[in-house]
Amino acid sequence: MKKNLVTLMMVLVAGIFSKTMAQTDNKPNVVLITLDGLRWQELFSGADPLLVANKKYVGDTTELKSLFWRESAEERRASLMPFLWNEVVKIGQLHGNRNQGSKVDLTNSMWFSYPGYNEILTGTADDVNITSNNKFNNPNKTVLELVNNIPEYKGKVAAFGSWDVFPYIINKERSGIPVNAGFDLAQGDDLTDREQFLNKLQQQLPSPWGSVRLDAFTHHFALEHMKKKHPKLMFISYGETDDFAHDGEYDAYLKAAHNTDGLIKELWEYTQADPFYKDNTTFIITTDHGRGTEPLDTWKGHGSSIKGAGEVWMVAFGKGVKALGELTGNEQMFTTQIAPTVIKALEAPKKAFDLKAKPIRLNSK
């Protein structure tokens, strides 16, 4: 009798367990991507006429012009980011072209990276606690942590970044979310051949910077993780655009933007070829801050003293996203809306969150 009862309970538990698993497996997945400090000006108008042939910022102006200079803004942006402007524009939404009246803005007043990522990931600006890029554990909980705290999403969230401050922004210690950032290597006793090779290559290919690795490493570590673990919520932060801009290398900045566009295309194509992700994954892409335009030199920088550095953009496509293309006509969105939009796209239980900002309505005009 007792034995039967135990068996019955085991069957019930297994039933509940597999039901929960199945429930989350059917729910949509989200890939949240950031391109550090890519200006909306390049995203929507391509190479800047004042910079593309400027010898102060470009090594080989002939080469750069042949790559990315075209007569119209539409042609320029398509040569710079062909995946976004030939494919995503047909299936998704691109917000933030202020020349068309579409505005996306930060609400934090710092206009540099930690406050920007804090705002993207937590859905709230925190100008009291997040006032530097120092490596301190974020007192705020990110959407990654909140989702990971829901039992059926436990262990199904992961973060990869090029910048070595992400373990602190995401508070890896408290959240328990796997964060591979900066010069971290892939870890575990089940490394794929590719991960082992990436570990070796990352140590043999020096980065131009002390705290940021080249994006190809972040990208391929992330891709391998997706193939192996199939996280429901994936955060990937590319960093080259910001660092090349700080270095004052406009050619490298444009080439990095072009390269990242290709990396995102590769991610999208992978998800559409994998039965777990296919037709059930939403991509949301944004940036942590803008950069200046006037005086010209300020394109290199950002921060509260740089006019326009609070102007950002947002791109979405995939599951549940209506094909609106490039948004025109007046609209105002804020970076605080990204985190609630992620939750909505996941169809995660709302009661686990208490975010004030409204999600962006991706499925309707």
Ligand SMILES: [Zn+2]
């Ligand atoms: Zn920066």
